[in-house]
Amino acid sequence: MTEGEKIRVMIVDDIIDTRDQLEKLLFFEKDIEVIAKASNGREAVALAKQHRPDVILMDINMPDMDGIAATEAIMTQDPSVQVIIMSVQGETDYLRRAMLAGAREFLTKPISADDLYKSIRHVYKLAATRPRTVAPSAGGPASAILGEAGSEGQIIAVFSPKGGVGTSSVAANLAVAIRQLTSKRVALVDANVIFGDLTVILNLRSDKTVIELAQRVDELDRDLLNDVLATHTSQIKVLLAPPDPQRGELVTSDHIRAILEAMKREFDYIVVDTPASFQDRSLAVLDMATRIVTLMTLEMHCIRNIKLFLEVADLLEYPPEKVMLVLNKASNRTGIRADDVEKNIQRKITMQIGDAAQDMTFSINQGVPLMIGKPTHQVARDIGALARELTVVARAAAAPGAGAVVAPADSGQKQGGLFSRLIKR
Ligand SMILES: Nc1ncnc2c1ncn2[C@@H]1O[C@H](COP(=O)(O)OP(=O)(O)OP(=O)(O)O)[C@@H](O)[C@H]1O
Numbered sequence: 126m127t128e129g130e131k132i133r134v135m136i137v138d139d140i141i142d143t144r145d146q147l148e149k150l151l152f153f154e155k156d157i158e159v160i161a162k163a164s165n166g167r168e169a170v171a172l173a174k175q176h177r178p179d180v181i182l183m184d185i186n187m188p189d190m191d192g193i194a195a196t197e198a199i200m201t202q203d204p205s206v207q208v209i210i211m212s213v214q215g216e217t218d219y220l221r222r223a224m225l226a227g228a229r230e231f232l233t234k235p236i237s238a239d240d241l242y243k244s245i246r247h248v249y250k251l252a253a254t255r256p257r258t259v260a261p262s263a264g265g266p267a268s269a270i271l272g273e274a275g276s277e278g279q280i281i282a283v284f285s286p287k288g289g290v291g292t293s294s295v296a297a298n299l300a301v302a303i304r305q306l307t308s309k310r311v312a313l314v315d316a317n318v319i320f321g322d323l324t325v326i327l328n329l330r331s332d333k334t335v336i337e338l339a340q341r342v343d344e345l346d347r348d349l350l351n352d353v354l355a356t357h358t359s360q361i362k363v364l365l366a367p368p369d370p371q372r373g374e375l376v377t378s379d380h381i382r383a384i385l386e387a388m389k390r391e392f393d394y395i396v397v398d399t400p401a402s403f404q405d406r407s408l409a410v411l412d413m414a415t416r417i418v419t420l421m422t423l424e425m426h427c428i429r430n431i432k433l434f435l436e437v438a439d440l441l442e443y444p445p446e447k448v449m450l451v452l453n454k455a456s457n458r459t460g461i462r463a464d465d466v467e468k469n470i471q472r473k474i475t476m477q478i479g480d481a482a483q484d485m486t487f488s489i490n491q492g493v494p495l496m497i498g499k500p501t502h503q504v505a506r507d508i509g510a511l512a513r514e515l516t517v518v519a520r521a522a523a524a525p526g527a528g529a530v531v532a533p534a535d536s537g538q539k540q541g542g543l544f545s546r547l548i549k550r
């Protein structure tokens with residue numbers, strides 16, 4: 126924001142006292158200006174068109190046209206407007222629907238002044254990272270994602286040699302964070318083809334999954350990818366795992382390689398939720414990755430597996446910069462200190478993601494990633510910082526004249542399982 130420029134806010138609520146209270150709360154904030162007030166959804170749609178606010182504070186339950194329908198209509202006319210939904214506790218189904226309509230953030234009534242200021246500034250900042258756009262033409266935003274030409278995408282594998290440390294949760298939130306940060310073409314792949322979790326974490330249903338791509342591996346092109354990948358409300362495209370494990374078995378490491386190869390041509394960033402194993406499918410992803418976000422927790426058995434994985438990564442000749450060590454559920458209540466771990470494994474922990482305790486589980490149960498449901502949460506900020514780190518390096522690598530910071534390992538034809546690959550050396 127340049128000096129003197131203000132965040133232009135519209136308040137929409139059918140209760141006059143609520144409108145007035147919100148306006149009073151915002152009155153003394155130098156960088157915020159209330160430019161319009163509406164008492165129902167229909168009025169809001171008309172006033173948004175006339176005044177083009179940056180941020181809209183939107184009540185859900187209103188007569189005539191409710192906040193969800195109004196959000197949908199306003200987002201269609203101006204997709205860059207930031208809508209913050211105001212609801213009362215317990216309206217979880219409404220929240221999900223509001224998110225699908227395009228809302229960026231939620232505030233639960235009664236709203237504290239602090240939360241109000243923080244949310245307005247946060248969504249405004251988010252919008253500032255994207256150009257102000259006009260309404261999408263026929264075909265909509267989903268088809269636009271796969272529409273741009275460009276250089277090859279970066280594959281970011283989120284991986285841990287130990288299950289249950291948060292790989293799927295971090296992968297899903299990271300993909301959303303990269304999309305929010307860059308507005309680029311971002312895909313998320315569930316490489317856990319046997320027990321995939323992304324459908325639950327993102328509350329996404331689709332009758333098309335990785336199976337449809339594996340069956341037509343010789344025809345992988347933009348149209349086929351567009352047809353099979355599900356579109357999440359955050360505008361990331363998601364390749365889901367099949368609902369039944371038996372069908373997942375049909376997907377081989379060769380299929381995974383071919384699919385990622387095709388996706389690199391169509392996306393700028395491909396985040397992969399990678400299974401916690403050294404099976405061929407995982408190795409295919411790790412080999413092809415530009416970077417491996419290696420998740421660990423401060424638990425003895427996880428640290429031991431991390432140590433083993435780092436040794437394997439060396440044996441596989443992954444460059445050290447490719448393997449990025451990230452501490453998840455970081456807390457000082459585990460009895461193990463991060464700096465002691467660094468000394469023990471002789472590796473730096475690049476980033477830390479805090480312990481969201483029950484908030485992460487809550488977000489999974491709701492099917493709303495923390496990056497969307499609670500974007501100001503410290504853990505959402507940590508994942509945002511990780512997204513920044515990954516995209517800065519990717520940009521530097523792509524800059525003309527810059528040597529590749531992390532050369533993707535030769536994705537050629539490395540096959541045959543971990544054991545046979547290591548003894549061949
Ligand atoms: N930063 C965090 N803070 C608190 N809890 C977290 C965090 N990250 C993940 N969790 C929790 O850890 C649990 C496991 O998460 P998740 O399913 O993402 O792990 P995973 O490594 O993908 O597991 P699996 O090996 O079963 O695939 C979930 O209950 C999730 O809510």
Ligand SMILES: [Mg+2]
Nearest residue numbers: 292293317322
């Ligand atoms: Mg998982």
